[in-house]
Amino acid sequence: MFRTALRQSSRLLTSSMRPAVFTGVRVLPSMSVAPQMVFGGRFYSSGGPPSKTDIEGRIVELLKGFDKITDPSKISTTSHFSNDLGLDSLDTVEVVMAIEEEFSVEIPDKEADAIQSVGQAVDYIAAQPGAV
Amino acid sequence: MNSVFAHGVGVDILHLPRLLSLLSRRPVSKLTDRILTATELAEFQRLSSIKPPNHTHALSNPAIRFLAARWTAKEAAYKASANLIPTTKEQWMGWKNFEILKGSRGEPLLTIRDGGGEKIGNGQVSISHDGDYVIAIVMVQH
Numbered sequence: 555m556f557r558t559a560l561r562q563s564s565r566l567l568t569s570s571m572r573p574a575v576f577t578g579v580r581v582l583p584s585m586s587v588a589p590q591m592v593f594g595g596r597f598y599s600s601g602g603p604p605s606k607t608d609i610e611g612r613i614v615e616l617l618k619g620f621d622k623i624t625d626p627s628k629i630s631t632t633s634h635f636s637n638d639l640g641l642d643s644l645d646t647v648e649v650v651m652a653i654e655e656e657f658s659v660e661i662p663d664k665e666a667d668a669i670q671s672v673g674q675a676v677d678y679i680a681a682q683p684g685a686v
Numbered sequence: 687m688n689s690v691f692a693h694g695v696g697v698d699i700l701h702l703p704r705l706l707s708l709l710s711r712r713p714v715s716k717l718t719d720r721i722l723t724a725t726e727l728a729e730f731q732r733l734s735s736i737k738p739p740n741h742t743h744a745l746s747n748p749a750i751r752f753l754a755a756r757w758t759a760k761e762a763a764y765k766a767s768a769n770l771i772p773t774t775k776e777q778w779m780g781w782k783n784f785e786i787l788k789g790s791r792g793e794p795l796l797t798i799r800d801g802g803g804e805k806i807g808n809g810q811v812s813i814s815h816d817g818d819y820v821i822a823i824v825m826v827q828h
Contacts, residue, residue, distance in 0.1 A: 643761060644700070648708050651716050663720065667780040 604657070604686070609679045613672055616652050620645065634671040646670065657685040696765030699821045700758045702745055709750075718753065721781035726756055729787075745818065754820045755794070755813045759786045762824040763796050763809060786811055796824060 604612070610631045618626045623639050635641040635649060650666045653659075653675055659682050661669070669675050679685050709717065718730055733749040744750050763784040779800070789795045798807035809826035 644704060644708065644757070647717065647720060648711075651712060651720075655712075663780050663782060666720065 603683065604679075606676060606680050609657070609676050609685075610672070612656055613653060613675050613679075616656055617649065617672070619652075620649070629672070631672050631676065636670065638671075650675075653679065657682070659685050694766040694768060694826045695824070696762040696767070696826075697821070697823045698758045698761035698765065699819060700754055700761075702750070702754055702818045702820060705754050705757065706744055706750070721760065722753075722756060723782050723785045725787060726785060730756075751815065751820070755815075755822065756786055758820045759794065759796065759811050759813060759822040759824060760784045762822040763798070763811070763826065766809065766824045766826040767798060767807065796826065798826065 614629050614631065617623060617629045617633075617639070620641070622641060622645055623629060628638060633639050635646050641649065646669075647666075650661060650669055653669070654661055657679050659679065661678065665678060669678055718727055722730060730749055730752055733752050737748055760781050763786070764779075767779075767784075779798075783799055783801070785797045785799070786794050787797070794811040794813055796809035796811050797805060798809070800806050807826050809824050811822060811824050813820065813822045815821075
C-alpha cells in the first residue's frame with residue numbers, strides 16, 4: 555500500500571523534476587520481464603547459466619540505460635562506476651539493484667557494496683549458480 | 687587530549703528529487719532494506735504509517751526526509767571514518783554499520799558498530815534541510 559502510494563506521489567512530484575536524473579533506466583523493468591525481446595535469441599540457446607560474455611553484454615546494456623552516463627561509449631567491461639562513469643554512491647546502489655533484477659539474484663549487503671566496477675559485477679554474477 | 691582517540695570529519699549532500707526518482711522506480715524496501723539498520727527501519731515504517739507519502743508533498747514527508755537524512759548522514763559518517771574502515775573483506779563495513787538515531791534532546795547521534803554488532807565508535811551529526819537539499823556533517827571519535 556505504501557509502495558503504491560509512494561509511487562503515485564513520486565510520480566506526480568517527480569514528473570517536473572525528473573529530467574535531471576537518469577530516466578532512461580526506467581526501461582529496465584520491462585527488460586527483466588521480457589529479456590528475450592531485447593536480447594534476441596541468446597536466451598533460447600540453452601537452459602544453463604549465462605556465459606561471462608553474456609553477463610558482460612547485459613551489464614553494459616543495462617548501464618546504457620542510465621542517463622547520468624553522458625557518454626555511453628565509455629562503458630566497457632573494465633569501467634569503474636565512479637572513476638570512469640562518474641556515478642556516485644546513490645547511483646551505484648541503483649546499478650546494483652538493476653543488476654539484481656536483470657539476473658534474478660539477491661546480492662547480500664557485503665557483496666553489493668564491493669561491486670564498484672563492471673568487472674566486479676561480472677565476476678560476482680558469473681559465480682552465482684542461480685543467475686539467469 | 688588523549689592521543690588514543692582518533693577523529694574524523696565528513697560531509698555529504700543529497701538532492702532529494704534524486705532519491706524520489708530512485709524510489710519511484712522500485713519498491714521502497716529495496717533501498718531501505720539495503721541501507722537502514724533494524725532500528726532505523728522500524729522508525730522509517732512508523733513515520734510512513736503516521737503519514738503516508740501520498741498525503742503530503744513528498745519533499746516534506748517525514749518518512750522521506752528521515753530516509754534522506756539517514757542516507758546523507760551515513761555517507762558523511764563513512765567519509766569521517768576513513769581511517770576506521772578496514773581494507774579486508776572480512777572486516778568490511780557498510781551502510782548498516784552506521785546507525786543514526788535521535789538522542790534525548792532530539793539531536794542525531796551516530797553509533798558505529800563492527801560486523802559482529804560491537805560498538806567501535808560514535809559521533810556527532812548535524813543535519814540541515816533546505817528545499818530540495820539535505821546536508822549532513824559528521825564528526826567521529828573512535
